[in-house]
Amino acid sequence: MDVVIRALAIYLVIVALFRITGKRTMAQVTTVDLVLLLIISEATQQALLGDDFSITTAALAIITLVFLDRVADLLKFRSRKVNRLIEGAPIVLVERGQPMRERLRKEHISVEDILAAARAQQGLLRLDQIDYAILESSGGISIIPVTPARDGSADTTTPPGA
Structure with a gap:
């Protein structure tokens, strides 16, 4: 025993x-x-x-x-x-391209770590291309890229199917 x-x-x-x-x-x-x-x-x-x-x-x-x-x-x-x-719970590290500095500091993660994950997962090079970066409970960083509708590059003048 x-x-x-x-x-x-x-x-x-x-x-x-x-x-x-x-x-x-x-x-x-x-x-x-x-x-x-x-x-x-x-x-x-x-x-x-x-x-x-x-x-x-x-x-x-x-x-x-x-x-x-x-x-x-x-x-x-x-x-x-x-x-x-x-x-633990997932933590948002970047929101709409803006790093959450206090959260990064608390988790000991640099902007370079996030950019490395963004390059590896999505081929992204800059923070402004990242909609959200999330530190998952598992310890990995998930990258959600900016969608064309949000970055303003989508052409909204052409109707669908035209």
Whole structure:
């Protein structure tokens, strides 16, 4: 039973830690992030197993962690509040071509990060070509380009079908 309690405690600490550190942590894993994850896993192993390195104890810890993850998934699926608590909510970073500077600063995202996502996803080069840029709960940035009707380039004088 000690292993189950240890696994629960470690699971909660790690989920809280990654939730606090922000969405971008898991969206773009750098070499430094990978090294940090490896070190965390080694430190976590000691906390999970204690002095008992038997296969049974390791299996029980793994089963407990997978079970906790599935319970968290079920709770997120059934409750919007739990989902927002664990996953967070999407955040608008650019609105109608204007960067939301305070939100960018809070999420540690630069305008260059948004432009890189815009180039990769939509082939856009400038902020004024972006209607919305949204930081998703998963950590990715979604880019919604300006539509022709909004940028004024649509020809409204020619009737449809003419």
